[in-house]
Amino acid sequence: MNNTPIMKIEGLGISFGGLKAVDDVSFDVDRNQVKTVIGPNGAGKSTLFNLISGALRPRSGRVLIDGAVLNGKSAGQIKAHGLSRSFQITNLFFDLTVRENLRLAAQYLEPARHAWLPIKRSARAASKVDELLSRFILTVKADELAGSLSHGEQRRLEIAVCLASEPKVLLLDEPTQGMSHGDTEDTKELIRGLTDSVTVLLIEHDVGLVMDISDSIVVMHQGKKLAEGTPASVRQNADVQAAYFGSV
Amino acid sequence: MRDEQSRSIRVSHAFLLLFCACALVAAAIGAVSGNSFYLRLATEALILAGLALSVDLLLGYTGALSLGQALYFGVGAYVSALVLLQTASFWLAMSAAGAASLLSAFIGGLIANRVRAVYFTLITLGLSQVIGKVVYNTRELGASDGIIGIPVIDIGIGGWSVSAADPTGFFLVVLVFIVILYGALAYLLETPFGRVLIALRSNEKRVPFLGYSVWRARMIAYVLAGVVAGLSGALYPMLRGFVSPELMSFSMSSNAVVAVLLGGAGTLVGALYGSVLLVVIKSIIGSWTEHHLIVIGALFIWSILFFPRGLMGMIIPYFLKRPSEEQSTVQVPSNVSLSGEAK
Amino acid sequence: MELSDYIQFVLMPQVINGLALGIAVTLVALGLTIIFGLLDVINMSHGEFYAIGAFGAISLGALGLNFWVMLALVPLLMAPMGVLAERVLIKRVFNSKDRHVATLLVTLGLSLILEDVLRLVYGPNTHRLDAPISGASEFFGVLVPNYRLLLILVGVGVICAVSFVTYRTRLGAMVRAAAYDRSMTSSLGIPVDWVYAGTFAVGVSLAGLAGVLLAPLYSVFPTMGRDFILLAFSVVIVGGMGSIVGAVIAGLALTQVQALASLVISPVWTDPIVFSAMVIFLMFRPQGLFGRLGHA
Numbered sequence: 001m002n003n004t005p006i007m008k009i010e011g012l013g014i015s016f017g018g019l020k021a022v023d024d025v026s027f028d029v030d031r032n033q034v035k036t037v038i039g040p041n042g043a044g045k046s047t048l049f050n051l052i053s054g055a056l057r058p059r060s061g062r063v064l065i066d067g068a069v070l071n072g073k074s075a076g077q078i079k080a081h082g083l084s085r086s087f088q089i090t091n092l093f094f095d096l097t098v099r100e101n102l103r104l105a106a107q108y109l110e111p112a113r114h115a116w117l118p119i120k121r122s123a124r125a126a127s128k129v130d131e132l133l134s135r136f137i138l139t140v141k142a143d144e145l146a147g148s149l150s151h152g153e154q155r156r157l158e159i160a161v162c163l164a165s166e167p168k169v170l171l172l173d174e175p176t177q178g179m180s181h182g183d184t185e186d187t188k189e190l191i192r193g194l195t196d197s198v199t200v201l202l203i204e205h206d207v208g209l210v211m212d213i214s215d216s217i218v219v220m221h222q223g224k225k226l227a228e229g230t231p232a233s234v235r236q237n238a239d240v241q242a243a244y245f246g247s248v
Numbered sequence: 249m250r251d252e253q254s255r256s257i258r259v260s261h262a263f264l265l266l267f268c269a270c271a272l273v274a275a276a277i278g279a280v281s282g283n284s285f286y287l288r289l290a291t292e293a294l295i296l297a298g299l300a301l302s303v304d305l306l307l308g309y310t311g312a313l314s315l316g317q318a319l320y321f322g323v324g325a326y327v328s329a330l331v332l333l334q335t336a337s338f339w340l341a342m343s344a345a346g347a348a349s350l351l352s353a354f355i356g357g358l359i360a361n362r363v364r365a366v367y368f369t370l371i372t373l374g375l376s377q378v379i380g381k382v383v384y385n386t387r388e389l390g391a392s393d394g395i396i397g398i399p400v401i402d403i404g405i406g407g408w409s410v411s412a413a414d415p416t417g418f419f420l421v422v423l424v425f426i427v428i429l430y431g432a433l434a435y436l437l438e439t440p441f442g443r444v445l446i447a448l449r450s451n452e453k454r455v456p457f458l459g460y461s462v463w464r465a466r467m468i469a470y471v472l473a474g475v476v477a478g479l480s481g482a483l484y485p486m487l488r489g490f491v492s493p494e495l496m497s498f499s500m501s502s503n504a505v506v507a508v509l510l511g512g513a514g515t516l517v518g519a520l521y522g523s524v525l526l527v528v529i530k531s532i533i534g535s536w537t538e539h540h541l542i543v544i545g546a547l548f549i550w551s552i553l554f555f556p557r558g559l560m561g562m563i564i565p566y567f568l569k570r571p572s573e574e575q576s577t578v579q580v581p582s583n584v585s586l587s588g589e590a591k
Numbered sequence: 592m593e594l595s596d597y598i599q600f601v602l603m604p605q606v607i608n609g610l611a612l613g614i615a616v617t618l619v620a621l622g623l624t625i626i627f628g629l630l631d632v633i634n635m636s637h638g639e640f641y642a643i644g645a646f647g648a649i650s651l652g653a654l655g656l657n658f659w660v661m662l663a664l665v666p667l668l669m670a671p672m673g674v675l676a677e678r679v680l681i682k683r684v685f686n687s688k689d690r691h692v693a694t695l696l697v698t699l700g701l702s703l704i705l706e707d708v709l710r711l712v713y714g715p716n717t718h719r720l721d722a723p724i725s726g727a728s729e730f731f732g733v734l735v736p737n738y739r740l741l742l743i744l745v746g747v748g749v750i751c752a753v754s755f756v757t758y759r760t761r762l763g764a765m766v767r768a769a770a771y772d773r774s775m776t777s778s779l780g781i782p783v784d785w786v787y788a789g790t791f792a793v794g795v796s797l798a799g800l801a802g803v804l805l806a807p808l809y810s811v812f813p814t815m816g817r818d819f820i821l822l823a824f825s826v827v828i829v830g831g832m833g834s835i836v837g838a839v840i841a842g843l844a845l846t847q848v849q850a851l852a853s854l855v856i857s858p859v860w861t862d863p864i865v866f867s868a869m870v871i872f873l874m875f876r877p878q879g880l881f882g883r884l885g886h887a
Contacts, residue, residue, distance in 0.1 A: 075456045085457070093450040097252050104447050107440045108459045115441040119254075122440060143252060165459060313692050359874055366633060366691035367877045370828065374870040377821055378863045385859045498817065502699060509696065539711050545703030552696050553683050 006031045006199050007169050012051050012061035021047045023223040024061070029169065029216075034191060034200045036210045039220035040244060045203045046088065048220065049173055052201075053085040054078045065169060079108070082168030086161075088177060090154045094147030098138055098157060101146050102129040105164035128164055136160040136190065152183030159190070163198065170194065172202035176209060188213050211235065219243070252568065253446065257434055259567045260517045263560065264430060267520055271423050279416040287415035291487055293527035294422045298480025299500070300507040300519035301429055302473040307505070308514030309437065310469045311449030313369045315501050316376030317477045319356065320349045322383070322496030324478030329395045329485040338403040338412075342482050349478020350471060357470035361463060364452070373498065380496040394492030398485040412486045422483055426520065429476055433516055436472075445469050449514075506548050512558030521559055601854065603733040609850025610843070611739040611808070614746030615801040617842030619819065620826035621753060621835060622797035628833025629770040629790045632681055633695040637823060638816030639705035640795040643669060644802025645811045646709055649718045658723035662745070665803045666796035673792030676701060681791065682784075702816070710813040722807035742804050749800065753793075754835055766790055798823075818862075825869035831879030841880060 005028035012025045022044045029035050037045050050056040052063050054075055063070040065081050073081075093101050106125040107115070114122045133139040136156045141149060146157060155175055162170055175191070176184045184206065192213050194200055204210045210217060211231045219227040219234060221243040227234055234240055271290070278287035299321045306312045324345035331341040360371045383389050390396070400413040403421055410417035436442040444465050447455055455462050485491050494500065503526065511522020526544065533540035555562060619641050626634050647665040648658075656664070680701060684693035722738040729735070757763040769776045769786040777783040809815075826845055830837025845868065849861040872879060 076459055076461065079457070079459045091451065091454050093447055093454065095450050096447070099251050100253065100443070103251075104443060105458050107443075110440070115444075116439050118435075118438055119440060119443070125440075161458075313695075359870065362874050363877050365689070366695065367873050369692065369695065370824065371870055371873045373821075374825070374866050374873065378866045378870060381859070381863045381866070385857070385863075502703075505696075505699075539707045541703045541707035542711070545700045545707065548703065549680065549697055549700035552693070552700065553680075556687075 003031070005029055006066060007201070008062075008064045009052065010062045010064070012048065012058050012063065014047065014051060014056060014059045020223045022051060022058075025220070025223075025225045026061075027218050027225065027228055029199060029201055032195045032199055033215040034195060034202070034213050035216045035218065036214040037201070037203050037218045037220060038205070038207070038210055039226070042222075043220040044223040045220055046173065047223075049085065049171055049203060053083065053171055079165065079167075083171065084162040084165055084167035084169070085171035086158050086173055086175060088173040090151075090158055092146040092154060092157060092161065095145060097143050098146055098149070099129060099133070099142040101157060101161055102132050102164055105161045106132070108165035128166075132160045132164060135193075137186075152179045152186075155179060155183070156187065156190070159187075163194070167198060169199045169201060172200060174203055174205060176204065176206055184209060253443070254438060255568050256564055257437060257516075259564045260515055260560070261434070262567075263517045263564070264427070264520070267517065267524075268423065268427065271419075275416050275419050275423075278419070284415040287419050288487065289527065289531060290524075291415070291419045291422050292484075293524050294419070294426050294520075295480050295483050295487065296504065296507065296527070297426055297520045297523035298429055298483075299477050299504045300511070300523045301426075301433060301516065302477035302480070303501075303504045304508045304513055304516060304519040305433060305445075305469060305473045305476065307508060308512075308516075308518075309442070309445045309449060310466060311452070312364075312466070312470075313505070314360075314372040314470075314473070315369055315498070315505065316356075316372035316374075317473065317504055318496050318498075318500035319372075319376035319379055320353055320474040320477035321481035321484075321500065322380070322491075322493070323352050324349045324481030325484045325491045325495050326383070326389060326395070327478075328482035329398050329491045332398050332401060332485060333395070336399050336401045338401055338486070341401075341486075342479060345478050345482030346475055349474050349481075353471045353474020353478070354467075356474065357467045361466050361470060373501075376496055376501060377498065380493055380498075383496060384493040390492070392493060394490055394494075395485075396490040398489045398491070400489075401486060418487065422487075425479075425483065429479070430516060430520070433476070437516070441465070441468070506544065509556075509558055510548065510551050512561030512564070515558070515560040515564055518558050518560035525559070599732050602851075604735075605850050605854055606847065607733070607735050607739055609847045611742045612805070612850070613843040613846030614743050614750075615805045616819075616822055616826060616846050617839050618746055618749060618801040618804070619798045619823045620830065620838040620842045621750065622794035623823050624827045624830065624833055624835065624838045625753075625757075625797075626791055626794040627827065628835075629766060630681070630787055631690055631770075632685075632791070633691050633698065634791075634794070635695055635698040635820070636676070636702035636705055637698075637795065637798050638818075638820030639702045639709070640669065640673070640816075641798040641802045641819055641823075642709055642811075642813065642816040643672070643705065644799025645720075645806040645815065646713055646718075646802075647799065648720055648803040648806045649713070649811055652720055662800070662803055666800045669796045669799040670792040673795040674788045676795070677788040677791035678784075682787070706813055706816060713813065715813060717810040717812040719810060720806040738807060742808075745804065746801075749797070750839060753797070757835065821866060822862075825865050827879075828869045828877070829872050829879055831881035834879065834881035837879050837881035 007029040010026050012022055013020065014022050025048060037048060039045055047056065051058045054070065054073060058071055065083060068081050070078055070081060070083065093104070103125060106128040107122060109124050109128060110122045133142050136159070138153065138157060138160065141153065146154065149157065159172065159175055172191070176187050179187065188209055191200060191202070214231055217229065217231055217234045218225060219240050226243055227237045227240050274290055275287070299317060302317045302320070303314060306314045327348040328341040328345045331344045356375055359375060360368055363371060384392055400411060403410045403412065410421055412418050437446070444455065444460050448462065448465060452462060481495065484495065507522035507526045508519050509522070510525055511520065512518030529544060529547070530540045533543050551558065619637065623634060623637050626632050644665050647668065648661050651661045651664065680697050681694055684690070684697050687693040724737045724741060727734045727736045728740065757766065765781055766786055769781060769783045773783055826838060826842045829845060830841030845865050849865055852861045852864060
């Protein structure tokens with residue numbers, strides 16, 4: 001059983017103008033755990049995600065997955081290393097069906113030459129689609145257009161699409177944003193259930209959710225890592241309390 | 249289980265069969281009545297339908313509007329003409345035209361695919377104008393008069409031989425050609441690669457995150473479209489006995505775009521119906537007055553404003569049963585919306 | 592030929608000719624770039640409005656009107672046409688998912704109609720208009736045709752007026768605001784719909800004005816818009832879509848390139864050169880030399 005961290009973030013940093021949006025942030029992510037990054041608005045969480053996923057190039061630091069360095073690589077190469085990210089603003093193919101959204105993502109599992117053969121021949125992708133449809137409770141809606149789904153269903157689909165390529169690490173950017181309470185609960189269960197096959201790193205605002213499902217939490221504040229640890233230890237951390245509630 | 253796109257293509261196939269049936273009837277009438285004028289006009293409509301297919305591949309599927317596909321049509325036509333002047337071989341002319349349009353579309357693609365959306369459209373327009381004017385000015389290519397005196401050829405397939413001078417025979421040859429083109433494109437659209445093109449039209453920004461190279465997909469589509477246009481163009485001198493710079497003109501490109509939008513972008517078979525519709529309107533209106541462009545322009549505008557999905561774009565969904573009958577909350581996409589950006 | 596003679600008798604006249612054409616091209620491009628910069632609309636029928644201006648001059652001239660009257664009257668008569676086009680056509684596709692392409696297509700259809708209407712009314716042949724003034728004046732030994740001089744003066748005047756109104760008047764500020772943020776401007780009580788229609792009308796009137804100005808110099812025929820629009824687009828792309836300064840600089844530069852190049856190579860090759868400039872800019876710097884107007 002491999003106990004080394006699957007992902008290492010080492011000294012990541014980036015500045016915009018004179019502002020250090022992310023300042024020397026380091027932490028490890030253990031295999032098959034749920035790690036959450038939280039922090040007040042403007043703490044630099046989304047920027048951190050952009051640095052990890054390759055959307056932004058860091059000024060300093062490295063990102064490694066299973067020892068392979070990720071920074072500076074293209075979206076395709078990063079994906080090849082096993083990183084998959086979801087989007088805060090739902091970014092699906094709204095005028096394609098749910099099934100097609102998933103199939104496009106799952107095609108990643110197939111060898112390149114299958115791209116030129118009829119779709120029926122990509123059996124592995126097809127079975128992946130069925131698996132995801134059932135796991136994310138979207139089977140009934142499989143032939144609906146993604147744009148006609150409710151917000152909660154779209155967010156679920158968004159996560160499912162990210163999982164289709166069987167990544168090692170899943171980056172979820174505020175997956176429950178805008179969701180109703182019921183949907184949020186369902187998503188909690190879903191994320192918890194993911195860890196048998198994937199490691200999850202997520203950004204979240206819903207503190208209750210974070211406390212419930214995280215194995216480990218990283219707290220960011222003004223670009224720096226303020227604290228890291230289990231939910232219990234973070235809850236009792238005085239610095240964290242000060243950051244959230246201010247020194248008013 | 250069949251997904252929506254597959255079912256849509258099947259309906260399209262049915263309409264193709266209908267199209268062929270009508271074409272065969274027309275051919276029979278033409279053969280019996282001995283009237284070659286209309287048969288030749290119909291053949292020309294089919295050749296133009298090939299150009300329209302080329303436009304639809306880019307517009308209806310990748311979501312990219314090219315206003316310069318006539319460039320490759322013209323390249324194919326000129327190369328075919330030049331070959332035929334030397335050797336009266338159908339297969340040699342077609343191969344040469346195919347190779348020439350492949351190469352020029354590759355170069356054109358490198359230029360045009362640097363940019364997206366409306367800038368892509370303007371580059372394709374500019375490219376076809378530059379090359380068109382160069383051809384217009386080149387005496388070796390016949391300058392503004394083009395190349396005339398293309399000999400009549402015999403087209404040999406297996407044991408059969410058809411003369412290009414035979415109106416009915418050549419019409420059937422071109423019909424078969426168009427059906428083959430349609431078949432190839434329809435096959436492509438049912439492959440994972442073809443579906444990536446459709447994904448490009450839907451939401452280009454998301455595509456790289458799924459592991460696909462957008463540039464590569466657009467290049468392949470562009471080159472394929474160029475070859476489709478070039479092979480169609482190669483047939484033109486066989487039909488009319490001449491080629492001219494007009495074949496590369498903006499008129500030619502824009503007519504193809506009009507045909508696609510009238511027939512329905514993104515339906516493949518719409519390109520065929522749209523081309524025929526255009527030719528029919530031109531000849532009907534043309535018999536009363538020279539000013540058929542007013543009618544076509546008006547029809548085009550009316551279509552864009554009120555029927556952006558075009559003829560087939562409206563008819564085909566009618567044959568597809570949606571799983572849920574209630575109105576979807578999202579606008580089913582108009583095939584005129586093209587940048588592929590999710591706003 | 593001696594260098595000074597060459598300059599005096601070949602080069603400078605060509606430069607002046609290029610300048611005259613350049614001013615007119617700039618007017619057309621100005622209209623096109625304003626329509627793009629402020630309305631975000633690609634107007635493929637712009638060339639036809641240029642042609643309408645020229646034909647308007649022919650018709651009014653045939654009625655015996657004075658050239659000066661025509662110069663003012665034609666653009667004025669064309670303004671309502673522009674308003675009509677904007678309200679009936681452009682407004683309807685304005686809010687579609689891809690405004691650029693939708694307006695491009697709708698104005699493409701309009702261009703087909705307009706061109707054929709011109710052919711219907713005036714026939715396919717070319718018409719000519721006599722220049723209102725003839726003769727030439729001498730500047731530093733160079734003979735400058737008086738009409739071209741007039742054209743340059745009128746054109747420069749109009750360009751300056753447009754720039755002034757856009758940037759230094761309240762009206763211009765309103766228009767720019769409407770371009771920048773429609774709903775905000777509307778909530779300030781400004782009739783945004785009319786601002787949009789008016790802007791389009793001004794754009795096409797500029798093209799019409801150029802048509803009148805160039806009518807005495809070049810032949811007038813129904814398809815004259817088609818070639819001209821490519822030149823106009825090239826100017827707009829190179830200058831920067833939406834930039835007034837860009838349209839002026841690129842308009843003058845590209846026409847000078849055309850004029851001077853035709854001294855060394857056959858004039859038929861100057862068009863491909865100009866269009867190639869457009870392609871090259873689109874490849875490497877699609878935003879052109881300068882930025883956008885309404886979104887500065």
